[in-house]
Amino acid sequence: MPVEAVVFDIGNVLIEWKPERFYDAEIGEARRRAMFDEVDLHGMNDLVDRGHHFTDTVYDWADKYPGWRNEIRMWHDNWLDLATPALPHSVRLMRALRAKGVPTFILSNIGVQNWDIAKAEYPFLGEFDRAYVSGHMKTAKPEPVIYEMVEQDCGIAPARLIFADDRQDNIDAAAARGWQTHLFTHPQLWADRLMAEGLLSTEDAA
Incomplete structure (x- = not known):
């Protein structure tokens, strides 16, 4: 038809859209793998995709994992570096x-x-x-x-x-x-x- x-x-x-590539460059592949194993970042992003507020969702997620707080916040603060080129x-x-x-x-x-x-x-x-x-x-x-x-x-x-x-x-x-x-x-x-x-x-x- x-x-x-x-x-x-x-x-x-x-x-x-390459979040892993961004984090590999920022914190190194080994630390990125450790973070992604511990923190369901794609699950966090799924909430945003379904209409949850971007800032609130990412920052709340970061607060749940204080050992990765700064890195998780990068998902929000550096979002255009994840979504490029x-x-x-x-x-x-x-x-x-x-x-x-x-x-x-x-x-x-x-x-x-x-x-x-x-x-x-x-x-x-x-x-x-x-x-x-x-x-x-x-x-x-x-x-x-x-x-x-x-x-x-x-x-x-x-x-x-x-x-x-x-x-x-x-x-x-x-x-x-x-x-x-x-x-x-x-x-x-x-x-x-x-x-x-x-x-x-x-x-x-x-």
Whole structure:
């Protein structure tokens, strides 16, 4: 079925999201591994993604682990250093799609405050036709309800949506609802898929 709209994840699709890389550079790999073994930082971040306040959540988490307080607070205080750099080829693909009149959406697990920070740092995030932000939606991928909410809001049949995400579980959940999907590993492979779908020419996708 022809694609009517293209849906992008943010982390590792439009912007690199590598917390472990940041901490390895800041405190060394050994200490980072020890901290991540003791502290469920991704669980903390999941709360933020579901609408909990960014500052309050991270600082409260830091207070629970006084031995790692300063390091945990870095998740908040240095958040843009965790979410960097942008992937320029992916951004070009979004702009090429829009130039062709193809609607482009964001569907991302990201907190309310983080979304505001990201938009200020990366203005291209404001160029999408619609942005579905988990923090505002109070749910997160891969829960089926978040995909249903997108369908209901945009009014496009699931089979006419194509979704790029870097996580297999998120892709599987979308596919279970009938979405077309692409497991994102590299911008060129995403470009190839968009060309295969007839959405972009070789020149458009460069």
